[in-house]
Amino acid sequence: MRIFLTGGSGYIGRATIAELVRRGHVVQALARGEQSAQAVTGAGAAAVRGSLTDLDVLNHAAAGAEAVIHLAQADSPEMDLAAAEAMQDGAGAGAYVHTGGSWVYGDTDGVADETAPWNPPSVVAWRRPVEDAVLARAADGARPVIVQPGLLYGGDNRLIDHFFITPGKLNGAIPYIGNGANRWALVHVDDVATLYAAAISGKAGSVYIGVGEGHPTMKQVAEAAARGAGLEGKTASITIEQARAQMGPVADAFALDQRLSAAKARRELGWAPTHADPLADLSCR
Numbered sequence: 001m002r003i004f005l006t007g008g009s010g011y012i013g014r015a016t017i018a019e020l021v022r023r024g025h026v027v028q029a030l031a032r033g034e035q036s037a038q039a040v041t042g043a044g045a046a047a048v049r050g051s052l053t054d055l056d057v058l059n060h061a062a063a064g065a066e067a068v069i070h071l072a073q074a075d076s077p078e079m080d081l082a083a084a085e086a087m088q089d090g091a092g093a094g095a096y097v098h099t100g101g102s103w104v105y106g107d108t109d110g111v112a113d114e115t116a117p118w119n120p121p122s123v124v125a126w127r128r129p130v131e132d133a134v135l136a137r138a139a140d141g142a143r144p145v146i147v148q149p150g151l152l153y154g155g156d157n158r159l160i161d162h163f164f165i166t167p168g169k170l171n172g173a174i175p176y177i178g179n180g181a182n183r184w185a186l187v188h189v190d191d192v193a194t195l196y197a198a199a200i201s202g203k204a205g206s207v208y209i210g211v212g213e214g215h216p217t218m219k220q221v222a223e224a225a226a227r228g229a230g231l232e233g234k235t236a237s238i239t240i241e242q243a244r245a246q247m248g249p250v251a252d253a254f255a256l257d258q259r260l261s262a263a264k265a266r267r268e269l270g271w272a273p274t275h276a277d278p279l280a281d282l283s284c285r
Contacts, residue, residue: 001200004061006030006052006083007071007099009039015155015193016071017043023197028061030072052079055086062090067200069097077126084134093141095200098134100127100148102185102209102260103253113261114148114207121252131207138205145202149192150185150211150260153278173236174226177243180219180235182257185211188275198269208265212273215259224282 003020007013008029020027021044028048029040037047050057052074062068068091074080088096104127105112106119118128134144187210195210202208216224222235243251265271275281 001025001066002064003027003067003069003200004029004048004065004087005045005069005071006058006087007073008043008045009036010071010073011152011155012099012149012189012192012196013071014039014043015189016069016196017045019190019193019197021045025197028065030058030061052083055082058083058086059090062087062094062096063092065091065094067091067095067097069196069200071099071196077130081130081133084130088134088137088142088144091142093143095143095145095202096134096137097196097199097202098131098144098146100131100146100207102148102150102211102258103256104128104148105258105260107257108259111259111261114209114264121249121256123249123253135205135207143204145199145204146207147192147196147199148207148209149195150187150209150258152189152192153186153282154188154190154275172231173234174222174229174231175236175238175243176218176222177238177240177251177255180217180222180237182218182255183215183259184218184221185215185258185260186221186278187212188273188278188281191273191275194273195265195269195271198265198271202269206264206268208269208271209260209262210265210271211260211262212278213276214278216279218254220279221282224279227283 003025027045029045031037031047032051048061068087103124104118104120105116137144223233227233
């Protein structure tokens, strides 16, 4: 297939391009500058010069593709929705895969799936109207699908590094919040890439949570990260107030207690994540 992708120079984007190319697809990827263009071409895609504010570029590129995958992080909800609308207009009845996130479900009571009510922390509360507008296009014959990845790890520039690096090491220890008993719904970046590739064939209007097996606690993840960083597993507790002071409102998202199911993606898309032991992966130097 001919696929147009945004965010191709990013962490998830490079992995997704590589997976799409491996499957035989021809990929074009949005590139804002020379560095981004080199990153997407290095991953195997052809660069389309422009940014998320270049709506005509997005529309034209989407119109020439058989599927669109929107991975780029917009600067505002308004920008994200405008970009999505431009690409959906161009894609017509072609597949359009939009990026959401699992944090929108907030703390879960037991194991939750895509039918769970939203209870998002403030940092992701903006997603609701955007995703509702994207999915509403299904009623008009469009093929929108939303992928909601869990907390990413693997490779470089991991999302969880934002927590472990931003507060800094505490006297040679990796921090966690409170008692660290809250569970994290983790997923390896390579597994997320295969989910995006599979989501192209998803039913119009579908939402798919993308998480791996097992839900380790925040403290367990911190201990594994500390082993991987050569700190002999040393960790230290910080308060939520300290985390907020260092990181801002995203600290409340990292403090969520989540157990989520990816059964729908497995059942409908045949998605089969291969990284089953995140703690082992994180412990490796």
